[in-house]
Amino acid sequence: MPAWIGWFVGMIGNEFVCRDKFNLTGLEYFKETLDVVLEPLFDRSVARVSGYEEKLYGMIHARYIVSERGVEDMRLKYERGDFGSCPRFYCKDQKTLPVGLSDKWGHSTVKIYCPSCRDVFRPRSRPKLDGAMFGTSFPHLFFMELPMLKPQPPVEKYVPRLHGFRLHESALKPLESSETSTEDIGSTSSPSSFPN
Ligand SMILES: [Zn+2]
Numbered sequence: 001m002p003a004w005i006g007w008f009v010g011m012i013g014n015e016f017v018c019r020d021k022f023n024l025t026g027l028e029y030f031k032e033t034l035d036v037v038l039e040p041l042f043d044r045s046v047a048r049v050s051g052y053e054e055k056l057y058g059m060i061h062a063r064y065i066v067s068e069r070g071v072e073d074m075r076l077k078y079e080r081g082d083f084g085s086c087p088r089f090y091c092k093d094q095k096t097l098p099v100g101l102s103d104k105w106g107h108s109t110v111k112i113y114c115p116s117c118r119d120v121f122r123p124r125s126r127p128k129l130d131g132a133m134f135g136t137s138f139p140h141l142f143f144m145e146l147p148m149l150k151p152q153p154p155v156e157k158y159v160p161r162l163h164g165f166r167l168h169e170s171a172l173k174p175l176e177s178s179e180t181s182t183e184d185i186g187s188t189s190s191p192s193s194f195p196n
Contacts, residue, residue, distance in 0.1 A: 086114035100131025
């Protein structure tokens with residue numbers, strides 16, 4: 001494994017990252033950065049990671065994990081629980097997969113997707129990885145490739161109760177915001193105080 005990748009995936013929280021070799025075909029355009037990323041003698045003590053290397057590595061990673069070998073690598077990591085479990089109580093520690101909320105770099109950090117409740121959460125380990133390293137489609141492509149791994153949706157659901165009685169829907173609704181109060185807030189602020 002090239003030294004930079006070894007260093008990068010060894011950082012805290014990077015257990016999310018696939019450590020395997022990537023198919024670099026088509027990325028020769030990024031030759032200079034690739035030379036840094038794939039530099040076999042990369043020295044962590046003089047590391048100058050501009051962020052561009054990370055982005056390039058992330059793009060390669062996002063493409064790799066949807067390849068045949070990548071899906072297999074991610075399956076091993078999923079089954080080992082590398083991506084953590086769903087924090088939702090009724091999901092009973094269902095294992096999760098990493099997902100991005102955007103395919104564009106720099107929009108948000110990686111989230112975890114629970115295939116049982118089909119919702120997304122902040123990972124407990126809070127890895128500072130860009131969500132684009134995994135992309136918005138990854139978990140869905142993963143279960144299309146491996147449908148036998150798809151879990152059942154949760155059977156139980158939380159029911160709000162008061163002294164044992166189920167709360168009426170109307171008691172759970174937030175207070176309706178009044179237009180008058182919004183106008184009041186607006187009128188007390190000078191328009192120049194808002195950035196353009
Ligand atoms: Zn869940």
